[in-house]
Structure formats: structure tokens, C-alpha cells
Amino acid sequence: MSLDEYELPEIFDAGDQLWREHAACRGLDTNMFFPERGDYHGVEAARQVCMSCPVRTECGEYALGFPDYAMPGIWGGLSGRQRREMKWGKAS
Numbered sequence: 001m002s003l004d005e006y007e008l009p010e011i012f013d014a015g016d017q018l019w020r021e022h023a024a025c026r027g028l029d030t031n032m033f034f035p036e037r038g039d040y041h042g043v044e045a046a047r048q049v050c051m052s053c054p055v056r057t058e059c060g061e062y063a064l065g066f067p068d069y070a071m072p073g074i075w076g077g078l079s080g081r082q083r084r085e086m087k088w089g090k091a092s
């Protein structure tokens, strides 16, 4: 299953997701974008795909709209931790 086929839980407002049609991750295994905690190689591999993605901004902005309790995975080249820091600042 690829990210463009990924079924988001109902808590997410699907909104306009036409950008997904241009995603660099289309056709790739969705699991690649949900690496295990501490799998730095997996995170880097996902980010490499995102860095070449023409809709990276749209994807990252979309993921920033996720509720704080549902922010796993690499979206727009950003990890859940990076998105939380962007949204609420660094934890002290």
C-alpha cells in the first residue's frame, strides 16, 4: 500500500487532497514513512523521498493539522517530533 492509498482515520478532515496525486511516494510502501522509533536509517530513507517531492509543502502543512495525539510518521520530510516542535515549540 502506498501513501496515496493510505486511509486516514475519520478524525482527519480529508479536505482537498488533490496534491496527493503528485506525491513522490505514490506507489511506494506506506510502511516506509512510518519507521520504528529509533530507526534513523528508515527515517532518512523516507526523508530522501520527501526531499524530491513536488508537494512536500502541501503534505507538511496537511500533517501539521493532525491532532497532537495522532502525529506518527514522516510527512513533508518532517518527523512527528519536528512537527510538534514547529507547532508548539521545543520542549524544555
Ligand code: SF4
Pocket (backbone or CB within 6 Å): 003, 020, 023, 024, 025, 026, 033, 049, 050, 051, 053, 054, 055, 056, 057, 059, 060, 074, 075, 076, 077
Ligand atoms: S512529502 Fe513525502 S510523504 Fe509527503 S507526499 Fe511527498 S513523498 Fe509523500
